[in-house]
Amino acid sequence: MISPQVSFSEMGVDPCYTCGLCSASCPIKRLVDPEFDPRKFVRSVVLGKGEGLLGSSKIWLCLLCGTCTYNCPRGVKPSDLMVLLRDKAIRNGKHRVDLVKKTAYSLIEKRGNLEQAMGLFSRFQSPFLLGILKGLPLIPQGGKAFLDLIKPISVPLRKFLPERLPAKGKPVYKVAYFLGCANDVVYGEIGKATVKVLALNGCEVFIPKETVCCGMPYLGYTDLERAKKLAKRNIEVLEKLGVDFVITDCATCGAFLRRYEELLSDDPAYSLRASRLSKMVYDVSYFLMEVLKLREKPKGNLDLQVTYHDPCHLKKEQRVKDEPRELLKSIKGVQFMEMPESDLCCGGAGTYAIFHLEESMKVLDRKMECLKSTGARVLVSGCPGCIIQFKFGVKREGLEVLVKHPVELLYEVYGLS
Secondary structure, three states, X not given: OOOOOOOHHHOOOOOOOOOOHHHHHOHHHHHOOOOOOHHHHHHHHHOOOHHHHOOOHHHHOOOOOOHHHHHOOOOOOHHHHHHHHHHHHHHOOOOOOOHHHHHHHHHHHOHXXXXXXXXXXXXXXXXXXXXXXXXXXXXXXXXXXXXXOXXXXXXXXXXXXOOEEOOOOOOOEEEEEEOOHHHHHOOHHHHHHHHHHHHHOOEEEEOOOOOOOOOHHHHHOOOHHHHHHHHHHHHHHHHOOOOOEEEXXXXXXXXXXXXXXXXXXXXXXXXXXXXXXXXXXXEHHHHHHHHOOOOOOOOOEEEEEEEEOOOHHHHOOOOOOHHHHHHHHOOEEEEEOOOOOOOOOOOOOOOHXXXXXXXXXXXXXXXXXXXXXXXXXXXXXXXXXXXXXXXXXXXXXOOOOEEEOHHHHHHHHHOOO
């Protein structure tokens, strides 16, 4: 259970029999720090020594990618244990969240504040002003490294999209599009492509403007009460629409929306409502291929060499693997090239790359080797966080590779505008 009130004894780590699959698959242990060992963290808790981990800096190295949990044959969730350890470290005074993190996460809570902040940042896009920003001592190195890549859109997508987009022909489903923070203020082209592709495939699309951040950022830095507050707000907004499904084009948003049932399981006023909503949430690639069966078959042709990266929150949390590949292969002219270690975390992990730049880059280095081995000219992924991490990697390596979301290719081949 994701809850700050959970004790170590309630974490369900007893089934662990130290097979080591969690550690063998962990990207931090493999690529960053050999001493980082999920199995040891679990065993320490099983042996009643969890309190001794709270002062360790290593608990903050975890990407929360869920690889350990995904590979555990006994159902132990080391990644959730790391959240609990972080929460207790803060509560027990063993770790202090710095001012930059507090400021950043306070902006995310209210979409209007985030949009205003990004609008202000858009005025700093000249080399001179960006240079001033990079010189500020409060901004972490990871933040400075990504400043050149963040190009806020002039009008937030939330203000640009209509509240309802009619289906082409008779609608087969009514769906709500959950607009995540990244697509609202940076990658508006992804959100625009998503709603238009859904409408073309027979969906009446509702775009509620009152939804807020899904709450996932607060899981990593253990402000779970704030995450619950955001979850309740989203439930209240989405359940009023009376839709059949809630569709996301962000792997992270989708994964966390599906965990609302768990997050609010001890809240009598919201537990059933959260359970109902969680079961309605689908990733757009899965929804297009498995539910809609891609009603509108692509008739155009894209002469592209394409590879695909599995976002951790899509494959390991939502168990969506084949559908994005099937979507890409359905497009005429696409030459699909499977990437080695396609499900290895990219190292972005939300704001991890900002606050842990050195460690993040070690993971990204491996991913870039995998990308280059394919020879592909387009890298596709279903998570805006992964997309920005790969854009950084492509720019750093000087590669002529486009980084796209799957729905962007469908949007293009459909000839939508």
